[in-house]
Amino acid sequence: MLTSLLLSALAVTGQPVAPLAADKVGTQLPVVEIEGLTQSPASSFEELTGRLVLIEFFAYW
Template identity: 50%
Template sequence: MDAQIAGSRRSAWGNTNLRTRTLLLAGILAMASPGAAQIVGSLLPPDALSGLAKTKAQSFADYQGRCVLVEFFAYW
């Protein structure tokens, strides 16, 4: 009988702990300000993409009006 009471106390404590963590996370996410979002159609910074395998560097202006996929990959 005592084991059931102790188990229910632990269960209630676990639920309270989970509820507290969830509310804390929700509060942190609500207070977080979003970063500076890029607006669709805005200009990119005037940087150049470095070329690989002895190819020339490309500017973002070379791709104006085109869809660009930039893939970041690294061998570790």
């Protein structure tokens, strides 16, 4: 099954394709390790517990 999964990934695009991102809705957020929390009165992610948190992954490019 694994071989066929890899082969079909190659066949469709000619490139190895990324698996669909697993749907995480309904699951517990994993332990968050962050550094350099800025522009926030919180000193750690844990201090945001109990809030509705909108996390956006971004890059400068």
